[in-house]
Amino acid sequence: MSRFLQAAAYGVVQGGLLGLVAVGFSLVWGVMNVVNFSHGALAVAGAYVAWILNVRFGLDPFLAIPVVAVALFAFGYVVQRGLINLVINAPIFLTLLLTFGLNLVILNGLQLLFKADDRTIDTSYASQSFAIGAVNVPYGRLAACFLALGITVALALLMSRTRLGHAIGATGMDRGAARLMGIRARHIYAVTFGIAAALAGVAGTMIATVGSFNPTTTPGQLTLDAFVISVLGGLGNMYGALVGGLVLGIAESLGGLLLTGTWVNAIAMAVLIITLIIRPSGLIGKALYGGRVEV
Amino acid sequence: MSLLEVRNLDAGYGRIQVLWDVSIAVEPNQIVALVGANGAGKTTLLRALTGMIRIRSGSITFQDHEIAGSSIESIVELGIAHVPEGRRLFMGLTVRENLLLGGWRKNNRDLTRVIELFPALGERLNQTASTMSGGEQQMCAIGRGLMSMPNLLLIDELSLGLAPKTVDEIVARLPEIAASGTAVLLVEQDIDTALSISERAYVVETGRVTKSGISAELLADPTIQESYLGLASG
Ligand SMILES: Nc1ncnc2c1ncn2[C@@H]1O[C@H](COP(=O)(O)OP(=O)(O)O)[C@@H](O)[C@H]1O
Ligand SMILES: [Mg+2]
Numbered sequence: 001m002s003r004f005l006q007a008a009a010y011g012v013v014q015g016g017l018l019g020l021v022a023v024g025f026s027l028v029w030g031v032m033n034v035v036n037f038s039h040g041a042l043a044v045a046g047a048y049v050a051w052i053l054n055v056r057f058g059l060d061p062f063l064a065i066p067v068v069a070v071a072l073f074a075f076g077y078v079v080q081r082g083l084i085n086l087v088i089n090a091p092i093f094l095t096l097l098l099t100f101g102l103n104l105v106i107l108n109g110l111q112l113l114f115k116a117d118d119r120t121i122d123t124s125y126a127s128q129s130f131a132i133g134a135v136n137v138p139y140g141r142l143a144a145c146f147l148a149l150g151i152t153v154a155l156a157l158l159m160s161r162t163r164l165g166h167a168i169g170a171t172g173m174d175r176g177a178a179r180l181m182g183i184r185a186r187h188i189y190a191v192t193f194g195i196a197a198a199l200a201g202v203a204g205t206m207i208a209t210v211g212s213f214n215p216t217t218t219p220g221q222l223t224l225d226a227f228v229i230s231v232l233g234g235l236g237n238m239y240g241a242l243v244g245g246l247v248l249g250i251a252e253s254l255g256g257l258l259l260t261g262t263w264v265n266a267i268a269m270a271v272l273i274i275t276l277i278i279r280p281s282g283l284i285g286k287a288l289y290g291g292r293v294e295v
Numbered sequence: 296m297s298l299l300e301v302r303n304l305d306a307g308y309g310r311i312q313v314l315w316d317v318s319i320a321v322e323p324n325q326i327v328a329l330v331g332a333n334g335a336g337k338t339t340l341l342r343a344l345t346g347m348i349r350i351r352s353g354s355i356t357f358q359d360h361e362i363a364g365s366s367i368e369s370i371v372e373l374g375i376a377h378v379p380e381g382r383r384l385f386m387g388l389t390v391r392e393n394l395l396l397g398g399w400r401k402n403n404r405d406l407t408r409v410i411e412l413f414p415a416l417g418e419r420l421n422q423t424a425s426t427m428s429g430g431e432q433q434m435c436a437i438g439r440g441l442m443s444m445p446n447l448l449l450i451d452e453l454s455l456g457l458a459p460k461t462v463d464e465i466v467a468r469l470p471e472i473a474a475s476g477t478a479v480l481l482v483e484q485d486i487d488t489a490l491s492i493s494e495r496a497y498v499v500e501t502g503r504v505t506k507s508g509i510s511a512e513l514l515a516d517p518t519i520q521e522s523y524l525g526l527a528s529g
Contacts, residue, residue, distance in 0.1 A: 173386065181371070184368050
C-alpha cells in the first residue's frame, strides 16, 4: 500500500511537470495546426542553458528560469518566423517533415556541444524531502510541480483574459478573419511558437533539476509525452494539458510498479490508444479550434 | 477625388481569372451597392480590395494610396474594413472580445459608437458570439469592422440567412454609418434592398461590371431585374 501511495505521489508531481512540457506543444498544434516534432528538443535545449548557467556561474536552476525562457522564446520566434511560417499553408505532412528535420538539427547540435552524456543540475535541496505518513515528497519535485502548475494557469489566463491571448486564439480559429482585423498572423504565429519554446525550456530545466537528461533519449520521450497529453487534453486546451499531464504522470508511475524497464515507455502509447478509442476529442470537452477557416 | 477608385482590375484564384476589367468608384460618405447573381464575382472583388487575393493587373487607389499588392494588414490600417461573407466572428469569444479585436490595429477600445448604433450589442457584450441569433451576429460583425474606425466599410452579403425584418433593421443603420464618415460598399443578393438603400450601384455579371448608375434609376430599370433574376433562379 505504501509503495502504491508513494508511486501515486510521485506520479502527481511528475504529472504537473509533464503538463508544462505539453502545454506549449498543444498550443502550437491547436493554433497553427503544426505537430512540432522538435518540442522535446527545445525542452532539452532549455535544460542545457540552465545547466551551463549552473556549472559556469553556480546559478540556481529556479533563478535561471527567466534567462531560459527569454533565450528559448527568442529562438522559437526566429524559427517560426524564418522557417515554419514558410510552409504553414502546406499540407500537415510538410510541416511534420520540417519539424522532424529541425529536431535532428537541434539534437545533433546539442550532442556536438555537450556530448551524449546524462546530465543533471545539482542543487542542495534536490535530494532533501519531507514525509507525509509513509510517503516521501522531495522538495525539488514539489517546487517544480507547483511552478509548472502556476505557469500553466498563467498561460491559460493569458489566452482567455488578455488582448494578445485573444489575438492568438482568433488567429487560430480563423486566420483570414484575424488578418482582416489587422492582426499580423505571421507575427502572432511566431509569438505563439516562442511561448511554446519558452515553456518547453522551463519544463526541461525543471526536469534537469529533479532528474537527469541527455540529448539522445530525453527529447523523443518528451515529444511523445507531449503528443499523448495534447490528444488527451484536447488541442489548444491549456487546462486539458494539465489534466492530461497528471493522468499520464500517474499512469506511468503506477505502471512502473507493475512493469519493468522499457515497458514503462509503452504506457504512454497505451494511454494514447485508449483515449483515441474512448474519447477522440480528448478528456476535457472538445478542442478549442474545431472549425478552422483559411483565408 | 474618389475615396476608392478601382480601374481595370483583373483578379482571380491561382490560374483561374474571375474578375475582368472591373472599374468602380466610391465617394466619401456614400453607400454604394454591388449586386449580381451568385457566383458573379462580388466576394472576389471585395477580397481583391483588401488584399486577400492577388491582383493580376489594374489599380486600386484608396485615399491617394495605391493599394493593389499591399498586405491585408496595411490596407486595414489605411482605413478599409471588410465584413466578410458568412460574418466569420470569433465564435468562442464574447461580443466584447470580438469588438475589441476589431480595434486591434488602431488600438481602439472605445465601444460607444458601436453600441449607439446597435444597442442590442450593448446588452450582450459578455455573451459568447456563437450563442447569438444571426441578426445579432451580423451586427457584431459590422460593429467589429467599425472598430478599426474605417473610412470605407465593405459588407459582404449582409442579408445572408437573416429574416427580412432583421435585414431591414440592420440596413436602416447604414445611412448613419455613412453620414458619420464611413462610406459603405454593400454586396447584396437581394437587389431591392441593395438598390433602395444605396445612392449608386454596380451590376456584376460573370466577373464584369455590366451596368452602373444611380440606384433609384437602376431599380426602375426592368432589364436589370430580369437579367439578374434570370441568372439567380437558373
Ligand atoms: N477560393 C476560390 N478558389 C477558386 N475559385 C473560387 C474561389 N472562390 C470563388 N471562386 C469562383 O469565383 C467565382 C466568383 O465567386 P464569388 O466571388 O464568390 O461570387 P459571388 O460572391 O458574386 O457569389 C465563382 O465562379 C467561384 O466558383
Ligand atoms: Mg459572395
